Amino acid sequence: MSDRHFELPAHPNAEYYRKQAKHLHHAYAAGDAAAGARVADALGDRAGERFLLSDAQFVLAQEHGFRTWPEFRAHIESRSTIEERPVxxxxxxxxxxxxxxxxxxxxxxxxxxxxxxxxxxxxxxxxxxxxxxxxxxxxxxxxxxxxxxxxxxxxxxxxxxxxxxHDLSEHRRRRQRLHREAEALLTGNTDQLAQLTAEQADTLLHMLAGPETIPGVRLCKELGAPRAAVAVLLRKATDLDLPLTWAARFNRVGYVRLLLDAGADPGTRTLGITPLENAVYHGNTEVVDLLAVHAIVPQALWTYAACGRLDLVRTCFDGDGMLRPDAAPARPDLADTGAGFPSRLPPTDDPEEIIGEAFVHACQHGRIEVVRWFLDHGVHPDVAPYLGRTGLHWAIPGGHLPVIRLLLERGADPSLRDDLLRTDADGWLRISYAARPHDPEAHHLHNLITSGPTH
Incomplete structure (x- = not known):
């Protein structure tokens, strides 16, 4: 049996899974170890007595969370579409x-x-x-x-x-082959950079979007390379949108600014995510502010809240204070951040859930006026649309003291634990400041969380 590194078709049907069951049946009969492990996991010792095609169908149903093949087949046939997700x-x-x-x-x-x-x-x-x-x-x-x-x-x-x-290893090998060129970029050797191909320029610009273009050389918010050297690559490049998306993720503020000035599209979706979504998810508020000046993409209640645009947040509600039907054309999905961690239960159309998403992202980016507006309009300070992570949990990594204080004043409970890490507010503080535990800000936040807003 070959490995199962395949993309699902856009609309897998019952026949597709019947073929998968036949494939599993043949692989098991041929003694394939991976197939044997899958069968044993679902059937236990029973597989040693017999393993029919119907048993292979049962294994597939079990792997997808269903009791029987007929239940799984009925589920497949009832669906007109299936969500495609980048990996x-x-x-x-x-x-x-x-x-x-x-x-x-x-x-x-x-x-x-x-x-x-x-x-x-x-x-x-x-x-x-x-x-x-x-x-x-x-x-x-x-x-x-x-x-x-x-x-x-x-x-x-x-x-x-x-x-x-495997793909990451290949990516690293390609980067290693450009080590000398990366050094030329960081040292400003424009003559050497002028000899590169467009493909090499694209790769180097992508590398510059990360925190380490060369191992051991840490890049932060600043551009980290002479502008003249980067300009050589920008003139040769065929794609500025991919570097922009990655630079937004890694909080490369100076690089984001340069790419936007060079014509990178802030509305593009790369690997299923926009630069703004990447910056919001990773708590990179300075990048969020840069991107929002050019365009807020997607346009939705949660992105307006994350950008601190109270004027746009208000437009998402009608005169009676009810959420407008078009307020959430796009919904956040933290599983697409690159962190490799699950983020939430399946989203629903519940207005309280949609508003809760916007609220916690406003907390995450320290948008105190938006946070206060939501609280004044009845949002509970402990709303937690993402696996139990409250606004307090979201505000702590960015050290947003005014928001944290406001939440506590309005009754936020710092003892609540999220569903994924099972960590309370002080635990999130320890995680967020693990690399700098003696930071005065961490000490101040700890006192505030443990003693209350009057401290």
Whole structure:
């Protein structure tokens, strides 16, 4: 059996999965080890007695969270479309990380945690009406993690993870071949850069978007290279949009500014994500502000809130204070950030959920006027649309003291723990400031969180 590094077709139907079952049946009969592991996971010792095509269909149904093949087939036939999700966000993530996440989730399931039960119901069809999570097993926990990351099964998550690690190795090898050219870029050797091809220029501009163009040379908010050298590459390049998306992710403020001035499109979607979405998700407020001057893409309540545009936030509500139907043409999905972590339950059309998304992103970027406006209009300070992460959790990594103080004044509970890391506000503080635990700001925030807003 070959590996399962494949993209699902746009509209997989029952016949597609019948062929997959036949493929599994033949691979198992041929003694393929991977097929044997999949079968054993679903059937246990029973597979040693017999393994028919109907058994292979049952394995596929189980891997997708259904009790039987007929239930799985009925689900497939009832769907007119299937969501396509990019997998590049998994780049380089070790499979053991996902196994550890599944083990942690299994512990929460066994404790019958309310958050774990909600995730179980949302992602494992055979448990859609479960009243308790205590009976769920490791297979269920693994499926939840896979589905939260946009993959139909645990097997496909692991398969694409391995493929992404291979792709990352290839990417690193290509970068290593341009080591001398990267040095020329950082030292400003325009004569050498002038000899490069357009493809090499594209690669170097992409490399400059990251924190380390050359290992050991750390790039931060500043451009980090002579402008004249970068200008040589900009004249040769064929694609400025990909570097912009990556520079927005890595908070390369000076580079983002230069790329925008050179004509990079802030509205482009690269790997399924816009530069603004990347900057918002990663808490890069300066980049958010730069991009918002050019364009807010997508135009939705949550991006308006993250950009601090209270005027646009207000336009998303009618005269009676009700959310307009067109306020959320696009919804945030943190699984596309590149961090490789699940982010939320499937989004619904509930206005409170949509408003909650906007609220926490306003907290994340310190948009105090927007945060105050939402609170004044009835938003609960502990609203948590993403796996239990409250506005307080979101505000802490950026050190947004005024917002944190306001949330606490309005009754935010710092003892609440999120569903993924099971960490309270002070725990998020320790994580966020792990590299600088003696920072006076961290000490101040700790006192504020533990003593209350009057401290």
């Amino acid at each position: 590049s966000r998994l780049m380089g993530v070790m499979p053991g990380i996902y196994a550890s996440m599944a083990d942690t989730l299994l512990t929460e399931l066994s404790r019958d945690s309310p958050g774990a039960l909600r995730r179980l119901r949302a992602y494992v069809p055979r448990h859609a009406t479960a009243r308790s999570a205590a009976t769920a097993g490791l297979r269920d926990a693994r499926l939840i993690i896979a589905r939260e990351l946009g993959f139909p099964t645990w097997q496909e998550l692991l398969s694409f993870t391995e493929k992404s690690r």
